Amino acid sequence: MAAPDLPGFTPGTVVTGASQGGQYTIQSLIGRGANGNVYLVRTASGQQAALKAGPEKPELKEEVEVLAELRKRELESGIQRSFLLDADRFKADGRAVPFYVMKFVRGVPIDAYIRKYGYRQIAAAGLGLLERLSGLHRAGFIFGDLKPCHVLVEESGSVELVDYGGASRIGSGVKQYSGWYDRKYWNAGTRTADPGYDLFAFAVLCLHVFDEQGLRRLDAALLPQTRGAEDLVQLAGRIPALQPFEPWLRRALRGGFGSSREAYAQWKALGRAYPAAGHGSRRARxxxxxxxxxxxxxxxxxxxxxxxxxxx
The missing domain is CATH 1.20.5 (Single alpha-helices involved in coiled-coils or other helix-helix interfaces)
Known part of the structure; x- marks a missing residue:
């Protein structure tokens, strides 16, 4: 269900934060979701950003809390990048509309990126994704609703997670999930938020990207009560392009990692033996x-x- 149209959020409108005073000029609507609408905006300094605004709902507030905590942890670690740029309220038509501003990611979903630049790009893109997940886990949250459209890869190869509506505090119940990527869907664990939930979802994402038809056939052949992680492990073993990472996929699907940092380290080690494709190789090609x-x-x-x- 999409959020309702919001007053004042039309192209050309300057949205001014009631508390922080940040000014953002609405350029276009780029997405709708249950928790709010996302707009492409231009900041007062002329940079493009994405602004998410929605009705007064706990879910939108929780998204901001997740991103604020992530930014705090990044700054404490000396990381100067941040996905969250601002959070405030905009007064229009007698009501206050909460919004937050985030980095505008000029990227494409990870599956489209790999189709464009070649299957070997999973090594670098996967490492970038695991780095993002590890930072989120250290901040005390999991991403939850991990799937290709929520993982964008920029032309440079940089990876960003987008749409934090499914982020859940570790130890709580997973708030949002999607079919194949849900650990419980495969009878491979609970919907309690822990790092393993995201790692399982990433392993399934790899299967989806490299053999969507195989995953569909597997799902169709099994009854809900007979689905299991071992079915996915066997599928992973049959995908030639993923063979260098098969030990990692097997371990993630079985819930064998103690932490996302451990998962990151093993993926990085396996990736060293995976021949690079030279995406930066547009010039090389x-x-x-x-x-x-x-x-x-x-x-x-x-x-x-x-x-x-x-x-x-």
């Missing part, structure tokens, strides 16, 4: 194409010379 073209041209020239010589 272009150079390769130029070399190929030059080689073909030289062959044509040689053929012409030989033909001319034989014709004399």
């Amino acid at each position: 272009k150079a390769s194409r130029m070399l190929t073209a030059a080689f073909c041209a030289s062959l044509l020239l040689l053929g012409a010379v030989v033909y001319a010589a034989l014709s004399l």
Whole structure:
């Protein structure tokens, strides 16, 4: 269910925070969700950002709390990046509308990124995702609703989690989840929020990205009460492109990691043996194409010379 239209949030409107005084010019609506609408905005300094606003609901407040805690932990660790930029209220038509402003991620979902740049990109993209999850876990939360559309990868290869509506405090119940990515759906554990829940979801995300049809066939062949982690483990073992990471996937699906940092370390170690594809290799691919073209041209020239010589 989408959030209702909000007063004053139309293109060209300048949204001014009642407490902090931040000013954001609405450019366009880029998404709707149950907890609020997301708008592309321009900040007072001219930068683009994403602004999420919605009705007065506990869920939106909890999203802000998660992001604020994550920002605090990042600053304490000396990390100068932050997804959350501002949080305030906007007064319009006699009511106050809560909103928060976040970094605008110029990226694509992880599955589209891998289709574009090649399957070997899972090594670097997966490591970036695990780094984000580890930071969230250290802040005391899990992401919860992990799936491809919530994992964006920028052109540079940087990975960001978006839509923190499903973030849940560790030890509480998981607030939001989606079918295949839900550990309980596969009878592989509970919906109690712990780091293993996110790691399980990431393992299923890998299966989804690399063999969606296989995952669909597996799901269709099983009854709800007969689904199990071992079915997913066997599927992982049948996907050639994922073989370097099969030990990691097996362990995550079985709940074998003690922490997300441990999961990060093993993925990084396995990734060293995974040949890089050179996504930064748009330039390399272009150079390769130029070399190929030059080689073909030289062959044509040689053929012409030989033909001319034989014709004399």
